[in-house]
Amino acid sequence: MEDGLDRGGSKDLRRLHPALAFLRPYRAQVVYASIALVVTAGATLSLGQGIRLVIDSGFASGDADVLVNSLSLFAAFVLILTIGTFVRFYFVSWVGERISADIRTAVYSHLVHLHPGFFESNAPSEIQSRITTDTTLLQTVIGSSVSIALRNILMFIGGVILLFITNAKLSLIVLASVPFVVIPVILFGRRVRKLSRTSQDRLADVGSYAGESLRHIKIVQSFNHQQADEVAFANRVDQAFHVSVQRIRQRSFLVAIVMLLVFGAVATMLWVGGQDVLAGQTSAGELAAFIFYAFIVAGSVGAISEVLSDLQRAAGATERLVELLESPSEITEISAPKPLRSDNVGLSFVDVSFSYPTRPDEQVLHNVSFKTEPGEMLALVGPSGAGKSTIFDLIERFYDPTAGHVEVNGTDITQLKLQDLRQTVGFVPQDPVLFAGTLRDNLVYANPHATDAEIAQALQLAYAEQFVADLASGLDTKVGEGGVGLSGGQRQRLAIARALLSKPAVLLLDEATSALDAESENHIRLSIDGLKGRMTILVIAHRLSTVRQADRILVLESGRVVGSGSHDQLLNSSALYARFAQMQFAA
Ligand SMILES: Nc1ncnc2c1ncn2[C@@H]1O[C@H](COP(=O)(O)OP(=O)(O)OP(=O)(O)O)[C@@H](O)[C@H]1O
Numbered sequence: 001m002e003d004g005l006d007r008g009g010s011k012d013l014r015r016l017h018p019a020l021a022f023l024r025p026y027r028a029q030v031v032y033a034s035i036a037l038v039v040t041a042g043a044t045l046s047l048g049q050g051i052r053l054v055i056d057s058g059f060a061s062g063d064a065d066v067l068v069n070s071l072s073l074f075a076a077f078v079l080i081l082t083i084g085t086f087v088r089f090y091f092v093s094w095v096g097e098r099i100s101a102d103i104r105t106a107v108y109s110h111l112v113h114l115h116p117g118f119f120e121s122n123a124p125s126e127i128q129s130r131i132t133t134d135t136t137l138l139q140t141v142i143g144s145s146v147s148i149a150l151r152n153i154l155m156f157i158g159g160v161i162l163l164f165i166t167n168a169k170l171s172l173i174v175l176a177s178v179p180f181v182v183i184p185v186i187l188f189g190r191r192v193r194k195l196s197r198t199s200q201d202r203l204a205d206v207g208s209y210a211g212e213s214l215r216h217i218k219i220v221q222s223f224n225h226q227q228a229d230e231v232a233f234a235n236r237v238d239q240a241f242h243v244s245v246q247r248i249r250q251r252s253f254l255v256a257i258v259m260l261l262v263f264g265a266v267a268t269m270l271w272v273g274g275q276d277v278l279a280g281q282t283s284a285g286e287l288a289a290f291i292f293y294a295f296i297v298a299g300s301v302g303a304i305s306e307v308l309s310d311l312q313r314a315a316g317a318t319e320r321l322v323e324l325l326e327s328p329s330e331i332t333e334i335s336a337p338k339p340l341r342s343d344n345v346g347l348s349f350v351d352v353s354f355s356y357p358t359r360p361d362e363q364v365l366h367n368v369s370f371k372t373e374p375g376e377m378l379a380l381v382g383p384s385g386a387g388k389s390t391i392f393d394l395i396e397r398f399y400d401p402t403a404g405h406v407e408v409n410g411t412d413i414t415q416l417k418l419q420d421l422r423q424t425v426g427f428v429p430q431d432p433v434l435f436a437g438t439l440r441d442n443l444v445y446a447n448p449h450a451t452d453a454e455i456a457q458a459l460q461l462a463y464a465e466q467f468v469a470d471l472a473s474g475l476d477t478k479v480g481e482g483g484v485g486l487s488g489g490q491r492q493r494l495a496i497a498r499a500l501l502s503k504p505a506v507l508l509l510d511e512a513t514s515a516l517d518a519e520s521e522n523h524i525r526l527s528i529d530g531l532k533g534r535m536t537i538l539v540i541a542h543r544l545s546t547v548r549q550a551d552r553i554l555v556l557e558s559g560r561v562v563g564s565g566s567h568d569q570l571l572n573s574s575a576l577y578a579r580f581a582q583m584q585f586a587a
Helices: 013-021 024-061 064-111 124-166 168-215 217-222 226-278 284-326 388-395 418-424 439-443 452-461 465-470 488-501 518-531 544-549 567-573 575-585
Strands: 347-355 363-371 377-381 403-408 425-428 506-510 536-540 552-557 560-565
Touching (some): 124 168, 363 388, 363 560, 377 388, 377 544, 425 488, 552 575, 560 567
Parallel strands (some): 377 536, 425 506, 506 536
Antiparallel strands (some): 552 560
């Protein structure tokens, strides 16, 4: 799966098949739609006979009653057609919407359980567009193109049969002219399609350029880059316009030529047919019905060729969605997982080696072994890139070690239920993310049943109660996207409170590297003091104060454990630590 997803997708219509599996629950609606489809196609074709009756029996007979009778019959066809069209349109569109909703849900439900590494080789923005655009495409195709295609196939077959029944000689003329219409349509159509694809790509460029620069507007303005961006943006818009103009030109040619050919063919038919009417070999009604069927046949050929490319695109879209649905998670659970005690949890790494799947040749951890006692506070220190965050990733089972194993209370974590493991481990990232919503929403993220008392206690332990109380709307303050900005220190304290609400037995704390003001730093220090002994704490430490709080320090360098002990012990025993501590903690 590491190769990334194929962007193109096959055009083979058989690829649509998996989408049909989603139709199964809605058999009833499909049956209603199909009945309506057959009825409307039948009624449309019957209209031709209606026209003939109205002209030949109605007008030609000179009898008003006959005209009324034949018009009544005509009206009956129209009524059936109207009701049938409503039923068909309603159920077909309903099924299209329902299926694309189901596929979206299925894909998302599958994706949220996948291993995080999947999203390194498959950009989330691309996946996002698949969930929206590919499913929307399927929705249009199932909700209209398929029914258009089926209806027009029926109309084509019925139309051709009725053409020959009505007038075999004229039918042969029509058949002979078909290639003259179809060939240019296919040629120009292909060019138009290619250009419309290019035009969509250009439009996507326009969108992503605007998106990126507006998202990072502060950088844009601080570098006085607005004018350069305006020019670059205008260029992209122009390119998109250019491609559109080419497409429009081809399309205009196409429409004009088709018009010319179709009306040329009609004129020929009228001329030949008109002669026959004049000679009394055929009736005026028959000629009118014939022209009606000729239009139906031509229209159905046009409609089918139009939707064929939609169907092909949908086949590609289905293939890409199925690919997402079938991507397996590399983090698997065993069928009979072992139970996990939820208090007094100790962790150990046993000879763990690891490379990230995207860079298999670069070993990030080399035979790392260490153990924490329940309730111990262990600080991980080491230069940037030493592998500290990777250790957290392995404890959370975002990845599995390439060799060795991670144990919780002596049990290999691959033997545990993933949910139990993550319930036991609370995680405070270095730069915590707050989701769009209120502060309360963000806090109860870990535990939706948390009571107000529990929230208050968690905030107190995280030293966040004061600043939350100072906010005008308190816990109801909107944060995250579109909400108020919070400082790095505040966000980290909220993240600690959030983690505490899930009552973890192990807390993984990735200390913020960004400079926190002395007060924030002090608050976090006090918070850690309050938590010490209540749970096992692993902290990636960037500050001397945190290192001094720890029961033990583990020194990592280039993925290896190169020292372990207290700050004072290490200062004496490890030259590397002494040097590192002096540089890192000098401030
Ligand atoms: N998702 C990833 N895919 C590939 N390589 C990664 C990934 N994450 C980290 N690495 C690499 O693994 C090595 C260890 O990274 P890690 O983030 O564990 O270091 P760290 O000690 O936490 O550093 P820092 O203090 O700067 O966060 C680095 O060389 C890094 O480039």
